[in-house]
Amino acid sequence: MILVPLFFLLLQVQSSNAVHICRLTPLAKSWHGSCGRLGSENPTMTLASAKKITTGRWRKDSEPSAVWAGKITYSDDVVPVELEIHRGGAGVLRTAEGWFPISRSVVSGNGMEFDVDFGNEVPASGLDREIIQRAAAILSSQAVWNRADTRECPPTDTKWSIYCAMETATIEVTGGFHHRRPALQLVRRIVEERSANRPYRHRLMDYNNDPTTRFADVQSLLAEALRRVAQ
Numbered sequence: 001m002i003l004v005p006l007f008f009l010l011l012q013v014q015s016s017n018a019v020h021i022c023r024l025t026p027l028a029k030s031w032h033g034s035c036g037r038l039g040s041e042n043p044t045m046t047l048a049s050a051k052k053i054t055t056g057r058w059r060k061d062s063e064p065s066a067v068w069a070g071k072i073t074y075s076d077d078v079v080p081v082e083l084e085i086h087r088g089g090a091g092v093l094r095t096a097e098g099w100f101p102i103s104r105s106v107v108s109g110n111g112m113e114f115d116v117d118f119g120n121e122v123p124a125s126g127l128d129r130e131i132i133q134r135a136a137a138i139l140s141s142q143a144v145w146n147r148a149d150t151r152e153c154p155p156t157d158t159k160w161s162i163y164c165a166m167e168t169a170t171i172e173v174t175g176g177f178h179h180r181r182p183a184l185q186l187v188r189r190i191v192e193e194r195s196a197n198r199p200y201r202h203r204l205m206d207y208n209n210d211p212t213t214r215f216a217d218v219q220s221l222l223a224e225a226l227r228r229v230a231q
Helices: 006-014 126-138 162-174 182-194 203-209 215-230
Strands: 019-027 030-034 044-049 066-073 078-085 091-094 099-107 112-117
Touching (some): 019 044, 030 066, 044 078, 126 162, 162 182, 182 203, 182 215
Antiparallel strands (some): 019 030, 019 112, 066 078, 078 091, 091 099, 099 112
């Protein structure tokens, strides 16, 4: 299991400027560089051209013009990342802690440079709305609600937890899955609001398995997520 680097937790409260300029240069068949100082470290980033994004389509209205996959390397951790750029230079960097917006990108034979805002995650898109709608349809009745979530979601399941309903819906709608997709992050934020004084380690799993959570709470959770996407 990948451990989330401490810098992601620190950026929200300590960084005076969460927008970082990432600069990489070509080496062999990949790009190597850094996004500068992140928390207490200056980790390296390595990217290589990829044929496609493996963790699901981001938007319905736009296809990426360029895709890279790679990693951010810290002194004690390696975090996989995917980068997609769309027409005009904007895009998204997908990481283990969230999807962060790219506001500018330039690529030439001598280097790659892009601006990433680590202080704000990418908002939910129209596809995220469809994911939540599909998850609500999967959890159509209490009879198919799995009250003992393990965050393992075999395709043969006939009962689904909140997490597995979201995972299944994401794969069906976008063709892939990433556990920090905006749709899942939105549902997590609502769970946080509902469980402020509960020591949940895994928000979706623990809320799902909490004996005080009712099926009506599950339905209202997804309904509230849909309402917020529409705003």
